[in-house]
Amino acid sequence: MSKPLDLTTIDSELGELLELELDEVVRRIEIQVASDFAPINALCLHVGRYHGKMLRPLFVLLSGMAVEPSMVRPGDAHRTVAGVVELIHLATLVHDDILDEAAFRRGGSSINRLHGVETSVMLGDYLISNAFHLCSTLGNPAINLLLGRTTNTLCEGEVVQLHHRGDLDLDEQTYMEIVARKTASLISSACELGAMLARDEPASRQAMAGYGQSLGIAFQITDDLLDLDGQEHLVGKPVGRDLAKGKLTLPTIRALAALSGTARGRIVDLIQRHDRTALRAVLTEGGWIEAARVTAADLVTSARQRLDVLPDSPARAVLHVLADGVLDRSV
């Protein structure tokens, strides 16, 4: 498992607490997915390596503490919901690796490469199912309902993205809608649930949902940029896959919409030949990559502004830092 963020550099006391809390979230996930069948446990052990910075669980825990600073530590329901959103995220990683034909994930082999498509499909299903089961142990129908709607939305985003694969006319609005659904929905719900479990009050709940929504879109735009101009050994997963699979990302969509004639034709040609290096050069030269970064940065600013309604607290400070971290994926 890759190391979580070192939050102690932001706030040593809170950072240490969150480290312990994330350990507990991981333990809760491990207990949930444990099976009496050894092959299942071996697969889940491998998936355990996919935990990255555990941003989604962090958002659940921090949102709770930020809306209710009197909370000395996250509640038990927070830990469970944190485990649920992480399980959903892990399931999407396992299934995304099928979509991306990814051989690597977090610097190691993907389940897809090790065990084939079929096992990836069923293991992902097992994780989704366990997420819903773990969620149901809370006995709170409102949480099940919200997360069920979230995963509906998430899957819609994925299906519609596939539908537009190779579609050179994909417009920015549809791209944004796809990104909002497939990525931002779960991050937004993680924040909203964290708030809701700490303080059932609409204003702070909406603020946190809005923070997560804007941040999630910024996160995906930045992630898409990595596919275009990131370096494989730094990103920890294959780059250039979006291009190879005909998945258009923001700089390309905008360039195609704005240009015509030879200039547009040149970009179409580079996309069709999957020439990542030349495409990156053209899009950099035209300012399209920088413009996408500005859009992501604006979204991060919006996200941070949503925190203004919350009282000042160490948890809120960490949420600010995490927001900025979205733009610098080396964090």
Added chain:
Amino acid sequence: MSKPLDLTTIDSELGELLELELDEVVRRIEIQVASDFAPINALCLHVGRYHGKMLRPLFVLLSGMAVEPSMVRPGDAHRTVAGVVELIHLATLVHDDILDEAAFRRGGSSINRLHGVETSVMLGDYLISNAFHLCSTLGNPAINLLLGRTTNTLCEGEVVQLHHRGDLDLDEQTYMEIVARKTASLISSACELGAMLARDEPASRQAMAGYGQSLGIAFQITDDLLDLDGQEHLVGKPVGRDLAKGKLTLPTIRALAALSGTARGRIVDLIQRHDRTALRAVLTEGGWIEAARVTAADLVTSARQRLDVLPDSPARAVLHVLADGVLDRSV
């Protein structure tokens, strides 16, 4: 969509009622999966054709009416749960088609063939997610918990089956455990939930769970036999896929365990050459196919005996007929 069973031949009044109820279940599923994205709706429309006899919804409805014969018709929660179990079943069909590399399903093209593996993965996920969301609308955590555990079990069965692909030493006990989990668990839960929603009383609930469990195993053994000796145009899906994918079924497992030397070597050779016709001939001659049919028939007898604790009613009579129908898949 293929026509549901004509239950009016068993009991005209109840048969007509159930037909209307199943229409309502289908409508509930359609409303649940409807999206503001047209491509999703197009895919779901196609999956609508996968409804077959709608056995699982029927089990929910009939179990309720059988344990509580004073119920003139199934309750609203019954219809929703019937929709949930059908949605889970549809999701498994979409994902199973990836596993089986099936080009056809219910006589039409599979999503896998029409739209590729990636869309099948995500559409299946969308259906699973919608199943849990629909379930959550009931606001009854006990149902979420039971169905979450059921789908955990179902996925375990699928993963472990994949793990044993090509394993010529797969023993009967493990085969039975796989079948119990991947197929019987959902049928058993459909029956149990139907009972539970009508009358919260352990004896009838356990009776219906036991009926579904035995019937589910019998159903899968019979289904596996079709792959070996069924005819494609009657079965409505490709046959011989289990053999081609190294999935051992009951007659083969027993023959391999019982035989040794040349006799065993001959069967191993036929499996490895995927020679369905010759394998069927050898297994028929040795009585292994007939023995598997007897096992399935015994399980159906056990299932029917579980109904003895229930009062006599038209619903119970239909459950008896459905049990027998498992052995004759032309029903």
